[in-house]
Amino acid sequence: MGFVARLIGKARRSSPWLLHFDCGSCNGCDIEILACLTPVYDLERFGVVNVGNPKHADILLVTGTVNQRNRQVLAVLFEQMAKPGVVVAIGACALSGGVFREAPNVLGGVDRVIPVDVYVPGCPARPEAIIDGVLLALEKFREKE
Template sequence: MGFFQELLHKSRMKSPWLIHFDCGSCNGCDIEVLACLTPVYDVERFGVLNIGNPKHADILVVSGTVNPRNAKVLKNIYDQMPEPKAVIAIGACGTSGGVFREAYNVLGGVDKVIPVDVYVPGCPSKPEAIIDGVVLALEKLKVRKPEKDTEPLVADLKKAREFYENREERQVTG
């Protein structure tokens, strides 16, 4: 790997740029993503910037359920992002469809359309969990492999992680 590539990689790890797309969310997660940028949480001190152009972004933050109409837009934004890239699905809706999973215009979570690297559970996810999700997404970007052969990660505080790991057990016991 050349010097220039090494520099790019290092800069990306130090200052990841996000793009946020609301994909049929109830706004709850969107305002929590925005709240991360504001003085109380202030992710800009870690070099995380929220930008509007998918061509400049490293990490795609998606909140909400996917429906046939916005699936095209989501795929379009994902395809426009340069490699390497990571996708974070925010909230219960983004991970599985949440309370809307049985509604007629809902296909399900974000992973129905694009590969997801990090799941952030919660309805809505707390800003702390979203920041943790971005940190986990950076772990993914560190691997430097364009193909997605690794298992997706789940961001949250410790409790949420256990919650996700025991999900099959919970389904059996109801």
């Protein structure tokens, strides 16, 4: 591995960037993710930064159920992420379809479409659990790097 690649790897390990995607949630889990990014929970103290471009993202946070309409968007976002990347499914909907799992167009959890590295349960997932999940994702990201 060349010097530049090692330098980029070190930067990514020290400050991985997050992308948040709402697959089809009620917004409960999304509000808790936003809470994590406020000064109250201050997720950024661990070096992570929330970004809007999947090509810049090392860690993908997904909330909500996967359905026939959003499955393709989720797959494309995952494909566009920087490699290696880590996926965190947040909340019961992202884990299994949650309260929407019986709906006719719902496929289930995120892992029906893309591989998931970390599962954060809850309805909604609490900010403390989300932060734990992101820290576990950081460890997995460093293992993959």
